[in-house]
Amino acid sequence: MMPNLPRASVTQCAAIIACGGLVLYPTEGVWGLGCDPSNEAAVRRLLALKQRDEAKGLILIAGATAQLDAWVDWSSLDVEQHARALRTWPGFHTWIVPCRQATPTWIRGRHDSVAVRVTAHPAVATMCSQFGKAIVSTSANLATKPSPLHLREVSAEILAGVDAICEGETLGYTSPSQIHDAASGAIVR
Incomplete structure (x- = not known):
């Protein structure tokens, strides 16, 4: 099912996020x-x-590492652990990093860490830049369903609940980003 919402520009999406919307x-x-x-x-x-x-x-x-500084405690990693994450960015790698004490449970969940990535997607990096900070990034599916590789695979329930659909397409990878533990380097997903 194709969405009824018109495609919005990156600039419009950044403004919608700033106003509390979902994109x-x-x-x-x-x-x-x-x-x-x-x-x-x-x-x-x-x-x-x-x-x-x-x-x-x-x-x-995020579009840049500095946009993650408010959320993560880089000082809890040693130099090599920090460098290992930085070498993969911008890119398709998400890293679980100890979070700052002020990171709320609605972001970190039951963990004392947060998963972060500096994206290689130019439109998303620009959206973060225009918004001025990192944004939530979770796959656009119901919790029990597969992650959508194409817009046409996004469910009607999800489409009905968003305020805008950003212009553009994925970069063509066939799965969600790979997740690593920053302390050990182990692949979590």
């Missing part, structure tokens, strides 16, 4: 849902739309 957008491999991670109401709306348990935590995606 459907292409990432490297799948279509994602995003919002302002510091807006509790927006995040809770996103979690309810996905039917996702808050305890699992969410991924934050």
